[in-house]
Structure formats: structure tokens, C-alpha cells
Amino acid sequence: MRPTGVQPIPLASALGRIGLAGSGIRADLPLVSGITLDSRSVQHGDVYAALQGGTRHGADFAAAAVRSGAVAILTDEAGAELYAQAPAAAGSDVPVVVVPDPRRAVGPLAGVIFGTTDRDGAAPALFGVTGTNGKTTTTYFLDALLEALGRSTGLIGTIEIRAGREAIPSALTTPESPQVHSLLALMHERGIDAASMEVSSHALEFGRVDGVRFEVAGFTNLTQDHLDLHGTMEDYFAAKATLFTPERCRRAVVLVDDPWGRRLAAAAEVPVLRLRTEPADEGDDVADWTVADVEPSGLGHSFALVGVSGERLVLRCGLPGGFNVSNAALATIMVLASGVRLDELQHALDRHDPFTTEVPGRMQLVGEEPASIVDFAHNPDALERTLASVRRPGGRVISVFGATGQRDESKRAVMGAVGARLSDILIVTDDDPHDEDDAVIRRAVRQGAEAAVQEEELACEVLEIFPRGAAIDRAVARATPADTVIVAGRGHEVWQEVRGVDVPLDDRVELRAALTRYGFSVLSAPRIES
CATH class of the missing domain: 3.90.190.20 (Mur ligase, C-terminal domain)
Incomplete structure (x- = not known):
């Protein structure tokens, strides 16, 4: 799923735009029209980013990438040495560009190559959801609500990737950064104006959303998981918190039902709407929006969202589980935070019942x-x-x-x-x-x-x-x-x-x-x- 209208750009110019000009970067590098970390998905005109993996270095597959049409290799010193030792490298005129931290360069470089670095006019409005539980359902709820508002939508997450109605199964919760930027460019090319994305801690830790800036970022909760990667809950929280910075999002909605959410809302470096969906403890700060009047409705629940100034929205979630009330409330306030009027939002909720959408494998x-x-x-x-x-x-x-x-x-x-x-x-x-x-x-x-x-x-x-x-x-x-x-x-x-x-x-x-x-x-x- 790649855009068809990418204009080739001089690689030296693209590297300059992400602050990697000079330092041994040749001025005569070729024109490039794509970038990938996967040697099996290389297309003619691509940069192949050869990174250190868990067990193998991407440079081991650089020769195959060149045979498939890669016109340049981006790697580190170890990768350059590995490629130089490969028999296929002898006599090859494909340049090898060495940078100190290629993993952190790949996302911003992909944004420049695919034209998604500056969001205005170049990519859909992005809604990113992070947290331990509820990411998938919240992105599906976002997608359904945005469609109810008349938007053309895309989705990037654990279950599938969609650019409009075309869907492919997902291999990762959040794809690698070149694929993310390629998908955003494809969505723009197809006239899609809003997209929802799951943002995992792995994605933040490994740079998969580098170069991406979300219109609104949402936080669900933080509970024990992925400690095999992060080691401690503090490190896990720190990885999640990096999404809530001006470089990554414009504004945020944070569920403050647990201490981690309250801590994140206080520490976030962007404007935050605090959302409470469970009863407050004594001494807790007042939330901007609160869930109230929860009643059974079929397998799910009806409920209200009440603003700190008395504003009110009435909603229904058809999926079972009180946690889906939280997921639906988060999706609603994220869309509200993006600038949609309250009356327009209520009309879409009343007319389309978006939170009864089926989410594969989720309740x-x-x-x-x-x-x-x-x-x-x-x-x-x-x-x-x-x-x-x-x-x-x-x-x-x-x-x-x-x-x-x-x-x-x-x-x-x-x-x-x-x-x-x-x-x-x-x-x-x-x-x-x-x-x-x-x-x-x-x-x-x-x-x-x-x-x-x-x-x-x-x-x-x-x-x-x-x-x-x-x-x-x-x-x-x-x-x-x-x-x-x-x-x-x-x-x-x-x-x-x-x-x-x-x-x-x-x-x-x-x-x-x-x-x-x-x-x-x-x-x-x-x-x-x-």
C-alpha cells in the first residue's frame, strides 16, 4: 500500500532537511522515491535502511535490496562494514550512507521522501491512541464516529490497516516508520481526511512514529504489560509519555481514572483535556469531562458525558463491558478536541450509533x-x-x-x-x-x-x-x-x-x-x- 504520485527527491537534499547534511554526506547522491527497512519490499528508487535487528543486521540483506532496485543504502558503521565484505558489493555503484543513529533518522527521512512532514495538505488529520488496554477498540470507535461525521477515514492498528475500504492484515500494532509515512501519503492521495492509529510503547521506543505529528493523542490506562521490553513500570510510563510532547501531537485527551493517567495529564507538554469515567477519589482534581448516568442498554450501556461547565453529550455503546464505556468516551472527547462542534457531534451520535460497531476479537x-x-x-x-x-x-x-x-x-x-x-x-x-x-x-x-x-x-x-x-x-x-x-x-x-x-x-x-x-x-x- 504505497502512493503512486511520489515525486523523486535528491537524497542529499532529504538528508539535509532532517539535519544530516555534511558530515561526509555526498552531494551527488541519487534521486529517491521511497524508503523501506524490509529488503523484501524494496521498489525501484528506494533507499534501503539497513538497521541492526534482534538477531541479524539489515546489512546482511543489502545485496538483495540492491538487486530489487534500491538506489542507496542507509546504515551505521557496522552495517557499512558488513556490506563492504559482501561479494555483491564489489563493483557496485550504489552509495552507502553512514549516519550515527539510522533508526532515528528513518522516520523523519520517510516523512520528507513521502511528503508527510508538514501535515497541512499532505496527510490526513491523525488521531493516535496509546495505553496498555483499549487501544484497538478506541481506534475503531474513532473511525466509526469520524465516518458518522461524514469524514473519509483510514485506520492503522493491531488488526488491520485501511486506506478507505481497502484493508490488509497487520503484522505489528504500529508498522515501521517508512510504512507509516507511506500509508499517510497514500491516504492523502486517496482523499482520506482523518485516520486513527494505535501507538504502542514498542512503536515509541523503536521510532516507528518518528516524524509523525498527531492532531490529538489519547491515553487509555497503564497496567502491567511489556515489562520484558521496558523492565519497570516507570520505564514503561516514560515510553508512553513521549507521545504527549509538542513534537508528536498538538493536543491530548487523557483518561485520569488511574494514577498513571493523572500523572501523565499533569506532566504532558501539550494542552490536555482530562476525562474521568470512574468515580473520583477524595482529593482528585476536577476532570474536564466526566461519565455520568450509566445505564444498561442491550448488551452495552447508555451514558452521558458532562463537561466541567455543564455541557452534556448523550451516548450509547452497544459492546459489553464497562471498559467500553471508557473507550467510547475517550473516542468522543478526542473528536471534540479536534474542533468538531458539540451539536454536530451529538447529531452524529444520535443518528448513526457509531459505538455499536463490531471490533474483531474485542468482546x-x-x-x-x-x-x-x-x-x-x-x-x-x-x-x-x-x-x-x-x-x-x-x-x-x-x-x-x-x-x-x-x-x-x-x-x-x-x-x-x-x-x-x-x-x-x-x-x-x-x-x-x-x-x-x-x-x-x-x-x-x-x-x-x-x-x-x-x-x-x-x-x-x-x-x-x-x-x-x-x-x-x-x-x-x-x-x-x-x-x-x-x-x-x-x-x-x-x-x-x-x-x-x-x-x-x-x-x-x-x-x-x-x-x-x-x-x-x-x-x-x-x-x-x-
Whole structure:
């Protein structure tokens, strides 16, 4: 998904515009019309950015990039040395440009090459959402609300990338920076005037949104996750906070329900609207907008947003879970912060019901009797919010989940304990083990659950069943029409990675098949979804 109308620019000029002129940069560098980090996606006229990866240096693939049409290589000293030693480099006239920190240069350079550095007239108005939980749903809510307002929209996130109606599955929550800038240029080329993007901590840490400036940035919450990357919650918070600076956004909306949100709102270097969706603690600052009058409405809720000066919006969210009230409220105030009038916003909310849009794998309802739900909850806080929101009067909660391999091990036992507290039957199974022993992962989750059962005298029945399809089958076999079956952790994903092999597995397909097998009805026909 690249724009077709990129005007080639002299590479030396583009480097000069991001402050890398001189310092050994040749003046006779070629014209370039694209940039990529992936040697497999090189097109003629591209700069190939050869960066150090987790296990290999991108320079190992530079010769292949040149064969595919790369007209220059951007790298560090180590990459230049590696390429110089490659047999294909001998006699090649493709210049190698060495800069001190190529990863931090790539984003701004992509912005210049694709013409997205100056937003006015060159890219859609951007709404960026960060936080541990709720990013995906909030971006889908933003997209639906912007469409209800008559905007032509784009979406960049965990599930898919869309430039208008054309969609492709996503490989990363936030793509690498050259792809981000290329997508923004493509959206501009197609007349798209607003786009929503998930901004992960990995994206901020590794420069994937460098050179991008958001119209409005939103913050959902911060809970334990990704400590395998960041090490501590303080470092995790610091990575998120870098989005809320003048270089990255014009204004912000911050959920201040948790201490991290309140801290971020106080520290942000841009104008902030504070949004509260849960009752305030004594001594908390007054929020600019507050959720009020929450009432059940179908599977979801109706509620109001009340401004500090008495302004009022009335909303409805059709998705289950109180946390989706928070997601819908955040999307609404972000759009309001972008300059949309209050009356225009209320008209769109009344006429189109945008927050009933289905979000793949996010509180996705597969069957109603028993209530059968697939959700992405894969950390302790998300799991607690999800399980606490699905219990129905007179029915049991039967939960199925595991933990991901080669990720933060400390959350496994915690998730098991959360599941035991909020489930009547907990079935521990496999998530994506990656290269780790699946039995070791299951044991850590199960031990956390069993310890909570014993220490807290819980009535939860804890089972360990694998593979995952068999666990889902057992959950449905144990269910009655009044119960709720919740399959958590993988959401929209359709492949399970086991020791380097991608095994087809879609929780929604498995759950529909089990419901049908035991004589229950399903809400939609079985199919692989993405």
C-alpha cells in the first residue's frame, strides 16, 4: 500500500532537511522515491535502511535490496562494514550512507521522501491512541464516529490497516516508520481526511512514529504489560509519555481514572483535556469531562458525558463491558478536541450509533445462549476487567485462557489468580508458546489459580486442558444456556505460533464449532476472520 504520485527527491537534499547534511554526506547522491527497512519490499528508487535487528543486521540483506532496485543504502558503521565484505558489493555503484543513529533518522527521512512532514495538505488529520488496554477498540470507535461525521477515514492498528475500504492484515500494532509515512501519503492521495492509529510503547521506543505529528493523542490506562521490553513500570510510563510532547501531537485527551493517567495529564507538554469515567477519589482534581448516568442498554450501556461547565453529550455503546464505556468516551472527547462542534457531534451520535460497531476479537459475541465471547485480554488488568463484566444473573462464568511464551513471566500466576477469582470454571490452556515449553507456561498460570483458590477459599474449579481447541470444546460442553463462556488472550488472531510453526487457530471458529456441536445457536457463519 504505497502512493503512486511520489515525486523523486535528491537524497542529499532529504538528508539535509532532517539535519544530516555534511558530515561526509555526498552531494551527488541519487534521486529517491521511497524508503523501506524490509529488503523484501524494496521498489525501484528506494533507499534501503539497513538497521541492526534482534538477531541479524539489515546489512546482511543489502545485496538483495540492491538487486530489487534500491538506489542507496542507509546504515551505521557496522552495517557499512558488513556490506563492504559482501561479494555483491564489489563493483557496485550504489552509495552507502553512514549516519550515527539510522533508526532515528528513518522516520523523519520517510516523512520528507513521502511528503508527510508538514501535515497541512499532505496527510490526513491523525488521531493516535496509546495505553496498555483499549487501544484497538478506541481506534475503531474513532473511525466509526469520524465516518458518522461524514469524514473519509483510514485506520492503522493491531488488526488491520485501511486506506478507505481497502484493508490488509497487520503484522505489528504500529508498522515501521517508512510504512507509516507511506500509508499517510497514500491516504492523502486517496482523499482520506482523518485516520486513527494505535501507538504502542514498542512503536515509541523503536521510532516507528518518528516524524509523525498527531492532531490529538489519547491515553487509555497503564497496567502491567511489556515489562520484558521496558523492565519497570516507570520505564514503561516514560515510553508512553513521549507521545504527549509538542513534537508528536498538538493536543491530548487523557483518561485520569488511574494514577498513571493523572500523572501523565499533569506532566504532558501539550494542552490536555482530562476525562474521568470512574468515580473520583477524595482529593482528585476536577476532570474536564466526566461519565455520568450509566445505564444498561442491550448488551452495552447508555451514558452521558458532562463537561466541567455543564455541557452534556448523550451516548450509547452497544459492546459489553464497562471498559467500553471508557473507550467510547475517550473516542468522543478526542473528536471534540479536534474542533468538531458539540451539536454536530451529538447529531452524529444520535443518528448513526457509531459505538455499536463490531471490533474483531474485542468482546466479540459469537453466541447468546450461552453468552459466548472472544476477547483479546492478555494481561492481568484486561483479564480482570473482561471477566468482571460478563457475569449474568443466575449464570456461571466459564473462562478459557493461557499466557504467551517468551513474554513477561511475572504476569502468568497473576492472571491465573484473576481467573480463579472471577470464574466458576477456569480452563488453563495454551496461548502462543513461541519457542518456550508450553507445559511450563500452563503450569505457572495454573499454580497462580490454584494458590488463589486455596488461600482465598474460592469455589472456582481449575482445569488444565490442551490443545486450545479441546479446552474451548470442554468449556462449551460444561455450559448451560444461562452461563457465559469467555475465551481470552488471542482475540482476532488466526495463527498460533508453536516452536517457529504457525498453526491455524481462530478462537471464534473453534467456539462456533463447539457451540454447534453441543446444540447451541451461533450468531454468524463459521469463517476465518482477520
